[in-house]
Amino acid sequence: MPKAVVSRLSLYLRELQALVRDDNKTISSTKLGRLLGLTDTQVRKDFACFGQFGYPGIGYRCEELIGEIRRILGTDRIWPAAMVGCGNLGQALLGYRGFQSQGFSVQAAFDIAPDIVGSNFCGLKVDHLDSLPAVVAEKGIQLAILAVPADAAIEVASILVKSGVSGVLNFAPVTLNLPKSVSVVGVDLAMELEQLAFAVVKKGEK
Amino acid sequence: MPKAVVSRLSLYLRELQALVRDDNKTISSTKLGRLLGLTDTQVRKDFACFGQFGYPGIGYRCEELIGEIRRILGTDRIWPAAMVGCGNLGQALLGYRGFQSQGFSVQAAFDIAPDIVGSNFCGLKVDHLDSLPAVVAEKGIQLAILAVPADAAIEVASILVKSGVSGVLNFAPVTLNLPKSVSVVGVDLAMELEQLAFAVVKKGEK
Structure with missing residues (x-):
């Protein structure tokens, strides 16, 4: 399809x-x-x-x-998800109500920064990345939203793969080559702006 | 194409x-x-x-x-852009370095909340939405990043159209029907997660 x-x-x-x-x-x-x-x-x-x-x-x-x-x-069920990376973008995404209404339930959040781990965002306590494998197993988390800096994305994604998640929504501007068993959808916000620029340029040529 | x-x-x-x-x-x-x-x-x-x-x-x-x-x-030039809506998501997007590196220069930011207007995010002072038409004209802003709540998106988009922007990157989960002269690219983050869920479901069926 x-x-x-x-x-x-x-x-x-x-x-x-x-x-x-x-x-x-x-x-x-x-x-x-x-x-x-x-x-x-x-x-x-x-x-x-x-x-x-x-x-x-x-x-x-x-x-x-x-x-x-x-x-x-496949959104006629609830998908338990995790937010991985709770900087500016991760925090904004935690506050994004659209996920919940479409069947996604963010049940865990992770970071490594000492001033972020332990904080509470939108009712969710941020755990240290080290506890990710245990929490993923315990809560049956299937999807991860990856909102870490580009230079950490590949390493963190490999932790996600080892922990057994089935899908990664990747906000880092890096192509992740994960095993075939794990699905990846990449969201690159600059790419979306590029598509917009192209549409504007094409319109101007007409 | x-x-x-x-x-x-x-x-x-x-x-x-x-x-x-x-x-x-x-x-x-x-x-x-x-x-x-x-x-x-x-x-x-x-x-x-x-x-x-x-x-x-x-x-x-x-x-x-x-x-x-x-x-x-069309990204071989610099595109002056505006952030419209500076809540959680808008603030995260203002901190997103990928835009600048790909040829987009966010030169203005707007909101209506009294505690946000006048604040400084990533070196940019947030103006009141009322001043948008004047600022767009003055700075030659062509693209707007729309990060306002869903129920405000259509009204704010019509202000953008009247102000003469050529393109809108829409983060609000609403379909904008703008005049043909204005390009719209919609980014719905829940939609991206849906695409991921579908990929995971399909993989499970194989």
Whole structure:
């Protein structure tokens, strides 16, 4: 399945959740597409990858489609996660309410700086990195959010691998080459700005 | 040009910059691909979209390819940018050194909270949102990084549009429908975690 389709599932999910908050029960592929800047054909094609979710003359039932998308993405369950690195970015991410609402539960936080270890952020006490393997095992943590400096990322990622986490969301601007058993999604914020710059430049050329 | 290719340009750029830091002068498509988990065919095909950059028997000259990619992405110039919203996330982003090194210069910061306006973060004084149009005009700001709460994002984005910015990097979990003249790239951190969850689930099914 193309990565782009999986990305769009997250977009659909967010839009459907907003529709439900505004008391919408159903939505047509045309309207859903318009909200996201996609054609209705694209919307139908994306969902057709996974099954038949629409109803003739009705469109999609929002709640049902939300449930289906969460099932497909694997976020119909709670994923215990850990924040690894609690500097500025890690602290901001700990305060980010979006994770919890989408099925992610940050249950542990780690750092090595003496003034950060032992502190409390958003109700979570920061443990020393040395205790990570034990805490991951004890709490059944599957995902790690890696928000450490670039020069520490590879070493810390190898600790995560040894501790048995299944996935790493990497905020450090470093490519992690981890064993195949561990999934990595990299978030490089400068890269996102580059994509924006490219879009602006292309628009200017038109 | 497919969006996925543009995303990969950022990945190549980052890897090439790391290679130069390690004193590499040239790199083959095979080695560059291996570093990023791509086939050499994919690497060559991606660059062929833009021109002929490789040398037979040598591969790519790292510095030259970095220059070409920056030119294509539009980051061979400095982009004056503004941080809009200086809560936890905005403050973390202001401390993020990656922006500057990739050609983005955050030259203004805005908020509305009385305890934040007037504060200094990473050498930048936070102005009140009311002064945004004047500051954007004065400093020639083209890009805005939107790190305000979800319920304020649409209103603040419309202020940005009226002020004449060309691009918005949106961290609020809201889809912004802005005029076609303004580019938007959305960063939804929960979406990134969803993509990771999906990758972990798929791996478990194999």
